[in-house]
Amino acid sequence: MAQYAALKANVSLLGTKLGDTIRNQLGDAVLQRVEQIRLLSKAARQGNEQQAEQLKQVLTSLSDDELLPVARAFAQFLNLANLAEQHHTISQAGQNTIEKPQPIDELLEKLQQQQVSTEHVIAAVENLSIELVLTAHPTEVSRRTLIHKLSEIAGCLEQLEQQHSAEQQQVIQQRLFELISQAWHTNEIRQQRPTPVDEAKSGFAVIETSLWQAIPEFFTPVR
Structure with a gap:
């Protein structure tokens, strides 16, 4: 195609x-x-x-x-x-x-169909806890x-x-x-x-190749 x-x-x-x-x-x-x-x-x-x-x-x-x-x-x-x-x-x-999905739009439409109140949605978002977890996986051998x-x-x-x-x-x-x-x-x-140190270094690779650049860009306001 x-x-x-x-x-x-x-x-x-x-x-x-x-x-x-x-x-x-x-x-x-x-x-x-x-x-x-x-x-x-x-x-x-x-x-x-x-x-x-x-x-x-x-x-x-x-x-x-x-x-x-x-x-x-x-x-x-x-x-x-x-x-x-x-x-x-x-x-x-x-x-x-590429056809880009719109998950937020789809979620909001579904919430509206289920008649979830705006106050309920706001309360749920405010109580969200998003944390970074780097785990060792036995199939991750790179x-x-x-x-x-x-x-x-x-x-x-x-x-x-x-x-x-x-x-x-x-x-x-x-x-x-x-x-x-x-x-x-x-x-x-x-x-x-x-060793645990080796596993930690694998986590560092994720930070170095992705998060180190992505997080500052995400929090930097668009001018």
Whole structure:
């Protein structure tokens, strides 16, 4: 669909840069294996039973030396695709094409339908208690360094949306490749059980990459 053209372009760009990284680090054979699995998976998802069976055969035939790089390749691609999707929701292209929900309007309409009094609504809002809670989740394995790399990659996508000269675009593209290469070399899985200090540092990453900029902007009055 046309409304997702920018998103698809960014996913393709990040996937290409990741492919270049895999080729440089592991050679064409690994990249071709990853691409074969990707294409077979896409065909199988569309209902092609023959391709689905071939996909099973390819996956079961992977050697021990192939398993880890292939798994990491798809894990990294999913990270980058998710990043592109998150960026799209706040990008200029996304703002112009995404249908935005209006939860406050919907809530007020529902309250009106249920004949909830204005005084009751005001009292409920005044009694709200909103607190920041940073918790450790067993599925959250992203290292702090990787989170920072992904944040910088998102920054490159934002820069590419702006009007730059061909030379500037090339510099940004090169930086994007460097960041994806660095992310590839970042071990995502901890070798040791995280300590409370490690968990606290993960919370710091949320503050550094999001809240540190967002909260002052939220409380700064528009002039």
